[in-house]
Amino acid sequence: MIATIIMLSATISMDTYLPPLMAWEGKSLQLMQKNGPLTTDFELSDGMASPDYTQTMAFVERLVAANPTQFKAIDIGKSKAGRAIKMLVACEQGKFSESDIANSVKPTLLIQAGIHAGEIDGKDAGFMLLRDIATGKRLDILSKVNILFVPILNVDGHERRGEFNRINQRGPIEMGFRTNANNLNLNRDYTKLDTPEVRAILAVINSYRPDLYVDVHVTDGADYQYDVTYGYNPQFASESPAIAKVLDEHFKPHIDKTLTKNDHVAGPLVFVKNKRDFKQGLAGWVATPRFSNGWGDLASIPTILVENHSLKPYKQRVLGTYVFLDGAVSALAKDHTLLEAAVEREYASKPDKIVVQRSYAKQPDHIQFKGISYKNFESAISGQMEAKYLGEPKFYDNLPIYWQKEVAKTVSVPKAFYIPPAYPDIVEKLRLHGVLVEKITSSEEKVGLQQARVSKHKFASSPFEGRFRVSADFAFDALTARSLTNWYYVSTDQNKSELITHLLHPQAPDSFFQWGEFNTIFQRTEYVENYALEPYARSMLKNNPAMALEFDKKIREDSDFANNAKARLTWLYKKTPFYDQAYLKYPVLFEFGE
The missing domain is CATH 3.40.630.10 (Zn peptidases)
Structure with a gap:
């Protein structure tokens, strides 16, 4: 040795x-x-x-x-x-x-x-x-x-x-x-x-x-x-x-x-x-x-x-x-x-809202700090000013410190989350986190649920920790009553309430969503042929005057839309019952309290 x-x-x-x-x-x-x-x-x-x-x-x-x-x-x-x-x-x-x-x-x-x-x-x-x-x-x-x-x-x-x-x-x-x-x-x-x-x-x-x-x-x-x-x-x-x-x-x-x-x-x-x-x-x-x-x-x-x-x-x-x-x-x-x-x-603390993202304060606090003296020099290697530490103690009596005090994003804590049975890996990870997850056996219909729908999203340009991360903006839609038999129920009325919300709320930067666990919702796997859509859309507009007025208005007011056949047909396709109803929908459902 x-x-x-x-x-x-x-x-x-x-x-x-x-x-x-x-x-x-x-x-x-x-x-x-x-x-x-x-x-x-x-x-x-x-x-x-x-x-x-x-x-x-x-x-x-x-x-x-x-x-x-x-x-x-x-x-x-x-x-x-x-x-x-x-x-x-x-x-x-x-x-x-x-x-x-x-x-x-x-x-x-x-x-x-x-x-x-x-x-x-x-x-x-x-x-x-x-x-x-x-x-x-x-x-x-x-x-x-x-x-x-x-x-x-x-x-x-x-x-x-x-x-x-x-x-x-x-x-x-x-x-x-x-x-x-x-x-x-x-x-x-x-x-x-x-x-x-x-x-x-x-x-x-x-x-x-x-x-x-x-x-x-x-x-x-x-x-x-x-x-x-x-x-x-x-x-x-x-x-x-x-x-x-x-x-x-x-x-x-x-x-x-x-x-x-x-x-x-x-x-x-x-x-x-x-x-x-x-x-x-x-x-x-x-x-x-x-x-x-x-x-x-x-x-x-x-x-x-x-x-x-x-x-x-x-x-x-x-x-x-x-x-x-x-x-x-x-x-x-x-x-x-x-x-x-x-x-x-x-x-015992169960907050209604939690901070999921912070930014640095614009104005600093000040602390005493035991530093090391240094000098700056112009480096021919880097082409910029560099620091050379000198090995001698230097005491800072009033050094600025910028804490992450600014609240950049908060989210409301739901009463519960509901996870579809197709995501057992998410359930397994929640249990590894020490979270209580229950399987729903009742066929009774649940009311008052909401679903997050992606309105805008952006994928990272390169992988980070083996994942292509994604961030998104969301709208929330109220859902009709539905049975959730074999789904998983995660109450936030338990010890790790804040952690549960960080993991399952898609707006939290370290959520399963932003780490890419649900990237398949960004895939469309069924499409439409124009020869089928064009006559169906004509009939749809004829039978729905409000939709026809909305379509005509968009053509009049948006020249890019008016001159883009694909955009016009896509708009109409989204109005049909044939459009993929799961596309851009976060599959985990929310239940909020009164």
């Missing part, structure tokens, strides 16, 4: 090209061990390397063998390439079943690493933490919480290892790839559920019911002093504001204090508006439900997204993650009852 590291280090070092580092000698260095039971591959490499899949799975088995009364490894799924996705269950009394954990008096922390397999800090940090539990150094942890630990979610991307996967990330020497074997980004899949990896993690959440979900990433972008940044949707933009309030007032202060005590710098999860001009300010992101933390916000699952800073050395990032997780454990143990009460308040 050591010889391999030396050889690889000799082949390439991006340190020559990356911004200079600020010196760091943190107290958390004391967490590392050089030898002894269950020393991790990360520690054996002095914080330079991360083990491959085979080595990782071997360490999982070693942990279980060292302490089988407190650890159990289970397969939660399998990747498209056939690799098992492992999860470690850690609890004090050895009661490892789903019901044991879900009904435990102690809170449960779900730690997810490697959703982007190049950003693998959480795996090595989690192994160190669990090792300290297994060897008796941290007997306190399992007396306070249960832990579910997924060391690698993106197991196939993890094995697309190499030195050249992230040009702006300092280590490990070899790292995995961002996407899975099908080139899908798992952290864009939390609504459409195309990947077995995200399906697996939602199944874990549904069955084990964790109290806190932590998803560990590594960020990119600008340079700054913070080595551990993290966040969740802010209260003003959250669909679970009671949860965000508890995280703000009780969890964040405790986690920040733990990080600071160990010489790590905790920062907010924000992004830079202009990477070449830091002074223009920050962008305050609000996650939509395609992302883990956006999905958690809508599902009322307390979720924290950790983004370690890519320019900090791998050793520093991993140790910072260990300290973060330690802080999260103690915060959860101390204040889980407050968090549980907030979740119950959110489950």
Whole structure:
């Protein structure tokens, strides 16, 4: 292992090209061990390397063998390439079943690493933490919480290892790839559920019911002093504001204090508006439900997204993650009852309208921010002004931050949705989301339903995450009474009301509709021959004077229409009972309350 590291280090070092580092000698260095039971591959490499899949799975088995009364490894799924996705269950009394954990008096922390397999800090940090539990150094942890630990979610991307996967990330020497074997980004899949990896993690959440979900990433972008940044949707933009309030007032202060005590710098999860001009300010992101933390916000699952800073050395990032997780454990143990009460308040909340799309505020707020000094220079390479970071701290006392505060689109929440029996895959995905779906067996006719009809639509010009996305404008039509036997009924009077609406309302940007699940409604498969339509239309106009007047008016007032035979005949064809009545009709029906 050591010889391999030396050889690889000799082949390439991006340190020559990356911004200079600020010196760091943190107290958390004391967490590392050089030898002894269950020393991790990360520690054996002095914080330079991360083990491959085979080595990782071997360490999982070693942990279980060292302490089988407190650890159990289970397969939660399998990747498209056939690799098992492992999860470690850690609890004090050895009661490892789903019901044991879900009904435990102690809170449960779900730690997810490697959703982007190049950003693998959480795996090595989690192994160190669990090792300290297994060897008796941290007997306190399992007396306070249960832990579910997924060391690698993106197991196939993890094995697309190499030195050249992230040009702006300092280590490990070899790292995995961002996407899975099908080139899908798992952290864009939390609504459409195309990947077995995200399906697996939602199944874990549904069955084990964790109290806190932590998803560990590594960020990119600008340079700054913070080595551990993290966040969740802010209260003003959250669909679970009671949860965000508890995280703000009780969890964040405790986690920040733990990080600071160990010489790590905790920062907010924000992004830079202009990477070449830091002074223009920050962008305050609000996650939509395609992302883990956006999905958690809508599902009322307390979720924290950790983004370690890519320019900090791998050793520093991993140790910072260990300290973060330690802080999260103690915060959860101390204040889980407050968090549980907030979740119950959110489950009970059933809004009439929800925001499905936001835009950035035109006027900024201002925050204090620990940046890094930089200078601008005219680049002969890019032909524009570029930024060069200088490795010296720079404090911004009043830096602008533009949050996504503007409401761009809201929708009314229906009382219920009705799904045709021809869409069992949609029903399956809803159940994976933890949504209650009931099959209708009664033949009684239903009244008061509405259907969305596409009035204008636009397909994306290129695929995104394997899908051709579509957006549309809609009109809503009242329907006559009809029987819905064998259809599926989805009430919004259940715990995940807001998530249900985001998934099934076609105007929501992360809905099944906009991800392309219903693209067949844009196909016309029956057409008309003019020799049949022309005499039928003549008779139709003769027997319907109002239609004839409307047709004559359109000819008089619209010269393009008047001079376009196809447009004239199409207009008439749409008026016949032979026209495809399902064309451009969203098949999921709506029931609105009084």
